[in-house]
Amino acid sequence: MTRLSSATATAVRGAGVLALACAALFVTAAPAPAATNYTCTKPAYRKTSVNYGIYAGQSWEWKALVGTGQSGNSKARVKEIQCLLKYTHKVDPGATDGLWGPRTRAAVVKYQSSARLPADGIVGPQTWRSLRVGGYYVP
Template structure:
């Protein structure tokens, strides 16, 4: 069976993952580009550009695609937020390469052109036009969706703060340094990340750091063991509610910003 067009080789990694997830969602729905345009506020040619990696996908488009396909947009929007930090290549830069994750699917017969590009620019957030300072932190996917946080030698993706390198070992508990601060941000000595994503069943030094910060703020995550289970997720939801964040239980950039205070 024919495949989607290969995504451009210069497409940033997290943006590539987002497009792949949106392609899978569209394929599962059985909707063509014309039908998708009729059910959303975006034209057929806009969807052709978004789903072929020619133009960044607006947040609203992600929400509308999830809605018409009957899917929960939460995790897609978290990925969209991280992808928004990446710098896109100049228009036309790079040749397409094979996309092993796209999977076989029939091409959409409507195709789509470039005639409505100017009309669709209003949907693209301004931040896509700004150079990105950092690439996003580790993401892991199972069955095509974000599920857990990765680990590293020092547990830090942003390189900020003064946390010492640590090695995560499953099956043990950890102490928290409640006095560690740098650049007016708090660090517990396990990770310096500002944007690592953590969801249920995640594990590693980022999780230890999040558990320590929750405890410091008075929200009980349970045992400080680096395992992101139901108890820790419930504590995150309570913390997010108290800080007027989206209470989805996923630790991302906005939640880290509050935890570091």
């Protein structure tokens, strides 16, 4: 058996400690935080001088296009859509997280089909109006 010099033994010990510290970092690293699941206020009717309808406490939008690749995808608008779908129209969009994902899009398509709207998965003026006034298309 070969005996290591004290300098070499110290270097090997130091490398071993460093390797253990790195391994501990990987084992104890916290997982990525999950998306925030927002709570919706109880959807209620709201009336303004121009519009009336169901409001879930996130956004009072009526016209912006919200959907895959749309510029109107603000978190507040998406949360409002998720809340209206889930609590007013009983269609599950998944977590109420304000993120436009595949479950939210699928829920919008399902809702649009049931409301006799073009089922394109994009919430535009017709779908907003239908979501707000009770689940059917109102021209």
